[in-house]
Amino acid sequence: MTTYQEVLDLIKRSEDQQIKFQIEADKRAEKLDRKLDKIAKMVGNIGNNQGDVAEEFFFNTLKVNPRIGSMQFDDVSANVLKTRDGIKDEYDILLTNGNCLAIVETKYKAHINDVEHLKNRKIPNFRKLFPIYANYTIFAGIAGFHINEDVVTKAEEYGFFILKRHGKLVESDTEYMRAQ
16 A cells, blocks of 8 residues: 555655756747747748849839830939828938929839828828928839739739839840950
8 A cells, every 4th residue: 555655745746757858948939039030030031031032123124214004204213211290200212303392202112001001001101201392293003023923913903013024124234244
Protein backbone atom coordinates (compact mmCIF):
# COMPACT_ATOMS: atom_id res chain seq x y z
CA MET A 1 0.00 0.00 0.00
CA THR A 2 1.19 3.51 -0.89
CA THR A 3 1.71 5.96 1.89
CA TYR A 4 0.47 9.48 1.95
CA GLN A 5 4.04 10.79 1.70
CA GLU A 6 4.75 8.63 -1.36
CA VAL A 7 1.66 10.08 -3.07
CA LEU A 8 2.82 13.61 -2.26
CA ASP A 9 6.31 12.82 -3.62
CA LEU A 10 4.77 11.38 -6.80
CA ILE A 11 2.62 14.52 -7.25
CA LYS A 12 5.66 16.75 -6.65
CA ARG A 13 7.74 14.86 -9.24
CA SER A 14 4.87 15.04 -11.71
CA GLU A 15 4.51 18.80 -11.16
CA ASP A 16 8.27 19.28 -11.53
CA GLN A 17 8.26 17.30 -14.77
CA GLN A 18 5.28 19.29 -16.04
CA ILE A 19 7.05 22.56 -15.23
CA LYS A 20 10.17 21.33 -17.03
CA PHE A 21 8.13 20.39 -20.12
CA GLN A 22 6.38 23.77 -20.04
CA ILE A 23 9.70 25.62 -19.85
CA GLU A 24 11.03 23.62 -22.81
CA ALA A 25 7.82 24.26 -24.78
CA ASP A 26 8.05 27.98 -24.02
CA LYS A 27 11.65 28.04 -25.26
CA ARG A 28 10.64 26.26 -28.49
CA ALA A 29 7.73 28.68 -28.95
CA GLU A 30 10.04 31.68 -28.47
CA LYS A 31 12.48 30.26 -31.01
CA LEU A 32 9.63 29.66 -33.45
CA ASP A 33 8.34 33.23 -32.87
CA ARG A 34 11.79 34.62 -33.69
CA LYS A 35 11.91 32.57 -36.90
CA LEU A 36 8.42 33.69 -37.88
CA ASP A 37 9.32 37.33 -37.19
CA LYS A 38 12.39 36.95 -39.38
CA ILE A 39 10.33 35.40 -42.20
CA ALA A 40 7.66 38.10 -41.89
CA LYS A 41 10.35 40.78 -42.10
CA MET A 42 11.88 39.13 -45.17
CA VAL A 43 8.48 38.88 -46.89
CA GLY A 44 7.71 42.49 -45.98
CA ASN A 45 11.06 43.57 -47.39
CA ILE A 46 10.29 41.77 -50.66
CA GLY A 47 7.03 43.73 -50.93
CA ASN A 48 8.79 46.97 -50.04
CA ASN A 49 11.53 46.28 -52.58
CA GLN A 50 8.97 45.65 -55.32
CA GLY A 51 7.19 48.87 -54.39
CA ASP A 52 10.48 50.77 -54.48
CA VAL A 53 11.22 49.36 -57.93
CA ALA A 54 7.83 50.48 -59.24
CA GLU A 55 8.17 53.95 -57.69
CA GLU A 56 11.64 54.41 -59.16
CA PHE A 57 10.51 53.23 -62.59
CA PHE A 58 7.53 55.58 -62.80
CA PHE A 59 9.41 58.51 -61.24
CA ASN A 60 12.31 58.14 -63.70
CA THR A 61 9.89 57.82 -66.61
CA LEU A 62 7.92 60.92 -65.59
CA LYS A 63 11.10 62.84 -64.83
CA VAL A 64 12.24 62.36 -68.44
CA ASN A 65 8.79 62.94 -69.90
CA PRO A 66 6.60 64.81 -67.37
CA ARG A 67 3.38 64.20 -69.22
CA ILE A 68 0.13 62.46 -68.39
CA GLY A 69 -1.94 62.07 -71.50
CA SER A 70 -1.80 65.42 -73.27
CA MET A 71 -1.08 67.35 -70.07
CA GLN A 72 2.50 68.62 -69.70
CA PHE A 73 3.98 69.23 -66.24
CA ASP A 74 6.95 71.35 -65.18
CA ASP A 75 8.00 69.64 -61.93
CA VAL A 76 8.07 66.07 -60.69
CA SER A 77 8.62 65.16 -57.02
CA ALA A 78 8.94 61.75 -55.38
CA ASN A 79 8.16 60.51 -51.87
CA VAL A 80 6.70 63.77 -50.63
CA LEU A 81 6.05 63.48 -46.88
CA LYS A 82 3.96 66.13 -45.16
CA THR A 83 2.60 66.67 -41.65
CA ARG A 84 0.16 69.42 -40.75
CA ASP A 85 -2.47 69.83 -38.02
CA GLY A 86 -2.14 66.22 -36.87
CA ILE A 87 -2.42 64.79 -40.39
CA LYS A 88 0.52 62.94 -41.90
CA ASP A 89 0.70 61.43 -45.36
CA GLU A 90 3.20 60.54 -48.05
CA TYR A 91 2.73 60.90 -51.78
CA ASP A 92 4.66 58.64 -54.14
CA ILE A 93 4.83 61.09 -57.05
CA LEU A 94 3.52 64.64 -57.49
CA LEU A 95 3.58 66.53 -60.79
CA THR A 96 2.85 70.25 -61.03
CA ASN A 97 2.58 73.00 -63.58
CA GLY A 98 1.20 76.50 -63.20
CA ASN A 99 -2.37 75.50 -62.46
CA CYS A 100 -2.62 71.68 -62.31
CA LEU A 101 -1.31 69.02 -60.00
CA ALA A 102 -1.29 65.25 -60.40
CA ILE A 103 -1.05 62.78 -57.53
CA VAL A 104 0.34 59.41 -58.59
CA GLU A 105 -0.13 56.45 -56.24
CA THR A 106 2.40 53.84 -57.31
CA LYS A 107 2.10 50.10 -56.72
CA TYR A 108 3.94 47.08 -58.03
CA LYS A 109 0.55 45.35 -58.30
CA ALA A 110 -2.42 47.65 -57.82
CA HIS A 111 -5.57 46.50 -56.04
CA ILE A 112 -9.04 48.02 -55.68
CA ASN A 113 -8.28 49.00 -52.07
CA ASP A 114 -5.39 51.11 -53.40
CA VAL A 115 -7.83 53.03 -55.60
CA GLU A 116 -10.24 53.41 -52.67
CA HIS A 117 -7.38 54.59 -50.43
CA LEU A 118 -6.38 57.21 -52.98
CA LYS A 119 -9.96 58.45 -53.34
CA ASN A 120 -10.99 58.38 -49.68
CA ARG A 121 -7.78 59.26 -47.85
CA LYS A 122 -4.92 60.50 -50.02
CA ILE A 123 -6.82 63.18 -51.96
CA PRO A 124 -8.75 64.58 -48.95
CA ASN A 125 -5.53 64.61 -46.90
CA PHE A 126 -3.67 66.34 -49.73
CA ARG A 127 -6.17 69.19 -49.76
CA LYS A 128 -5.67 69.68 -46.00
CA LEU A 129 -1.90 69.22 -46.05
CA PHE A 130 -1.19 71.48 -49.03
CA PRO A 131 -3.52 74.50 -48.93
CA ILE A 132 -1.05 76.28 -51.23
CA TYR A 133 -2.57 74.20 -54.06
CA ALA A 134 -6.17 75.15 -53.23
CA ASN A 135 -6.64 76.88 -56.59
CA TYR A 136 -5.00 74.11 -58.62
CA THR A 137 -6.97 71.56 -60.59
CA ILE A 138 -6.06 68.23 -59.02
CA PHE A 139 -5.88 64.99 -60.96
CA ALA A 140 -5.07 61.62 -59.46
CA GLY A 141 -4.13 58.21 -60.73
CA ILE A 142 -2.69 54.79 -60.13
CA ALA A 143 0.63 53.62 -61.57
CA GLY A 144 1.53 49.95 -61.51
CA PHE A 145 3.40 47.17 -63.20
CA HIS A 146 0.31 44.98 -62.95
CA ILE A 147 -3.21 46.38 -62.85
CA ASN A 148 -6.20 44.04 -63.03
CA GLU A 149 -9.26 44.99 -65.04
CA ASP A 150 -11.41 45.50 -61.91
CA VAL A 151 -8.87 48.08 -60.69
CA VAL A 152 -8.97 49.83 -64.07
CA THR A 153 -12.77 49.91 -63.94
CA LYS A 154 -12.81 51.40 -60.43
CA ALA A 155 -10.11 53.95 -61.29
CA GLU A 156 -12.04 55.02 -64.39
CA GLU A 157 -15.23 55.28 -62.31
CA TYR A 158 -13.44 57.76 -60.03
CA GLY A 159 -11.98 59.69 -62.94
CA PHE A 160 -8.40 58.61 -62.24
CA PHE A 161 -5.70 58.19 -64.86
CA ILE A 162 -3.80 54.92 -65.11
CA LEU A 163 -0.08 54.55 -65.79
CA LYS A 164 1.24 51.15 -66.86
CA ARG A 165 4.63 49.86 -67.85
CA HIS A 166 4.71 49.56 -71.60
CA GLY A 167 7.04 48.25 -74.25
CA LYS A 168 10.66 49.23 -74.64
CA LEU A 169 11.04 51.81 -71.91
CA VAL A 170 14.67 51.31 -70.99
CA GLU A 171 17.20 54.01 -70.30
CA SER A 172 20.90 53.38 -70.91
CA ASP A 173 23.30 55.18 -68.62
CA THR A 174 26.63 54.78 -70.45
CA GLU A 175 28.59 57.74 -69.13
CA TYR A 176 31.11 55.52 -67.32
CA MET A 177 30.92 52.49 -69.60
CA ARG A 178 34.20 50.97 -70.68
CA ALA A 179 35.44 47.73 -72.20
CA GLN A 180 36.13 45.01 -69.71
